[in-house]
Amino acid sequence: MATGGTSSSSGEGFLSRMALNDNKAGMEGLNRDKINKIIMESSKGSRFYENELKKEQQVNQRIERMMLQKAHITEQQLSKAQAQVEKMTSDLERGRDLSRVIVHVDMDAFYAAVETRDCPDLMDKPMAVGSMSMLSTSNYHARKFGVRAAMPGFIAKKLCPNLVIVPTNFDKYRAVSAEVREVFADYDPHFLPMSLDEAYLDISDHLEQRRGWPEALRTHRLHTNNTGTARVEDHGGLQETVEVEGLSPVLFENSPSSSPCLQDAAGGEVEVFGTCAEEAVREMRFRIEQKTSLTASAGIAPNMMLAKVCSDKNKPNGQYRLPSNRQAVIDFIQDLPVRKISGIGKVTEKMLGALGITSCSHLGQEMALLALLFSETSWHHFLHISMGLGSTHIERDGERKSMSTERTFGEMGALEEQFSLCKELCQDLAQDLQKEALKGKTVTLKLKNVNFEVKTRAWTLPCAVATTEELFAVAKDLLKTEIDNVSPQPLRLRLMGVRVSSFASADDKKPLQKSIVGFLHKKQTDSSSTSQISSHKPVKEHPPRPPGQTQPSACPSMVQQRRGQEGHAWVPSLGGVEVGGTGENQQSFLQRAHAQRLRLQAEREDPPEKGDCNGFETRRGPTSSTTTPEGTQTHTPKNTNTSAETDISMSALTASDKMTHEPSAHASTSSYCSTEPESGTDSLTCPVCFREVNTTELTVFNRHIDQCLSGVTMGQNNHTDTELERGPCVCEEEVEKEITGGKREEGPKEKGSKLLSRCVLDSVGLRLDSSAGDHTESTTGLLLYETSTANISLSTVGLNPVCLNTCPNGDVSIHRANTLKVSSQSDPHVRVCLLSPGGPRPMTTPKPESRDHRGPALTCPVCQETQDTNDLTLFNRHVDLCLNQEVLHELGGLASVDRTTHTAPPAAHKEREQPLQRAPQKGKSKRRGLSPPPPSKKAKALGPAWNTIDKFFR
DNA sequence: GGGGGAAGGACCA
DNA sequence: TTCCTGGTCCTTCCCCC
Structure with missing residues (x-):
């Protein structure tokens, strides 16, 4: 297979991206060569290795392109870029803010420390938390062997045969994290947690108040079994407080001696902390230790970027303060390796390395070149780094951008399993979304095949979705598309994930107009019932849509997704009346159907005969009675022909439901964007037959409408009872064949x-x-x-x-x-x-x-x-x-x-002609990946059915 | 040419 | 025999207007 990579710049038979990353506390001075040899021997030949090889080659190609580009840069271009850089530098310099005191706190080997605390036997042993597949963290004993986070357990075992691997226990870590956060909140109530063990705090305001605090407020009692304290050292003008003793009985045995403690009136040992930033942070760490028996390290600096670097400076169980003056910042940043900066990973490091840039001072020196070789975003970032600039404002209430869940597993090739897992993931995600009351418009399916190739396939809906059914309707179809793409080969997966993004803005969350559900509700709907879906208010509450205001376009067709790689949305010129996709649109559809029905009824000169295809009131073909959970019998036509509305659900659920044999699925949704009844309603009125359906289950209700509409209109039934029972799950091809007669x-x-x-x-x-x-x-x-x-x-x-x-x-x-x-x-x-x-x-x-x-x-x-x-x-x-x-x-x-x-x-006319909702381009073949090549532009523009259409007009 | 979606990837903890 | 999870942001490509 991929062999070229071995002769790449990464070295003969050696994959640099897989080499030990010792950029971590406790990993200094290791025998890298020996460790790397073991890592390579353990990995070589595996699919993972081959994939890494491929990625390495890609990076190398990127570097080659970059170097080629560099070779063509003229002096003129360079001086122009230099001028641009200088201007920007002076602008940034003017805006430099050294007034804030930002702290980055990082718990030391958090998971490992928690486990060791709870099982002291582990104290002297090399241990890691995770599994044979992957380690989440390791203690400092294990790090001496090269064992670190993000390393597979089986490799770690080869590096350190005595390694004890403890499984993760996130509930426990969350509980400890909550305790730690309580302490953080005393120093900055709006601190920014980055993960369970890490946070940024802006303690400027706290320090302001702290200056006026009496000593009593800064005095903390030591627990009897802990003797930890700290000392302040002076390193060439940079004050450094080094936490030293006892605080980490489980991890750090070689702590220096502490300063003496005072005794309070009761004879207990107490520690009095000062009012400066270092003392405040030391106190915070002290309190964390007292509370959790775990240690933390901290960095104090004028901005977040520097604070992060500083917190790593005296890890573990230490802190470092970078004074808030420009020269100190510049001096600090000069010799800092670029890799120490958060955001510069192995790829960026390698690319910069190819340009001879390894430290932040190099970064500054080569900024003009970087401005020519990298994107604006990138070189601006580099410039900030080289100047020691970072964010001085901790974004406290940043909105979540996405939510996802994914699972890694052994090779999975069976369709049933894949669809079943897909649904499980959707369920999990729906639960998570519900917890945070989020709904998103973009659903992304992530797949990793057994060769570790990752693919993501996304679909953006015009409406935000959140329920299992809605998510599954999209995810399942994306999955089906991928399955089809590799057919007849099976899709051999090792990971599947579902993500939701493009969360609804506050505006989007406002109630939608003209909800059919309000109309569908029984008249005596409990007004006190809490609406689960805010949009589902009775229609009376909402004014008619203003002229020209378009409704969101409907959701994509499953059929279209499956069939077409190049599907496009086409919102018809009747703008705003499309139905069937979104809950809202379905509602509109039903409303219009209702209105049209009434009108037509009134218009009818002759009452419709039995079986008249206009006859909503007449039904042809066999009928059946559906017994609702409440025991009420509802007259429903026995006909599996679906309405247009349900057609979506049919196509949406057909394939996978058949495959997964999930009877619940077919009736679960009539579109991607479901319409749910408000809670507290015990029956719904069918908009077709106008009977009350004694159910609050939308799946049941949808099914009723499907059947009702089918029976009303089709008036004939070519389907069997079995089909009815099974629901409208007819595979698209079958339908097509049936309808067209081939x-x-x-x-x-x-x-x-x-x-x-x-x-x-x-x-x-x-x-x-x-x-x-x-x-x-x-x-x-x-x-x-x-x-x-x-x-x-x-x-x-x-x-x-x-x-x-x-x-x-x-x-x-x-x-x-x-x-x-x-x-x-x-x-x-x-x-x-x-x-x-x-x-x-x-x-x-x-x-x-x-x-x-x-x-x-x-x-x-x-x-x-x-x-x-x-x-x-x-x-x-x-x-x-x-x-x-x-x-x-x-x-x-x-x-x-x-x-x-x-x-x-x-x-208003113009308004109607606003750009249409652009269609997601599904499954289009990108530069990489397994998808087939994209169709020609013309083919895309015309769309797949144009040949057919054309014939009609010719 | 700009805006924006899709897909992939880098990066982080 | 075995290489995670969940999240953000950026880049590139492409399409549409």
């Missing part, structure tokens, strides 16, 4: 043509009046269709080109703009499935014919008024608002919307 062209390739949904047209009010004959045209219907991101949208027929297909007996096509042609030989109840136009399409392309060429003016399908516009955007706006009003009106809701505002002024 007739679809195999073009280039239908591969891209995404079968998006077996939708039920009249469930949203599409008039498919087949009673007049085999071929009927409807000019006023609303067509449900789905965009390439699985947004189910309500759109007037022909306003957006769609590709239609039917099954098994029908044929639906776009006959003309604004016209739907239906043909059915045997059954008037045509099932229509939609093929995504796919691809990112500007709303204007392909434009339907202009009004002049299209014939009559546009007629609103809701209010039936002819609109004096042929601008589709304006018309869409009108329809949208019309529907809104219709829904609100039907719900007995809000003040009416002035329809005169529907025809938007030019400004």
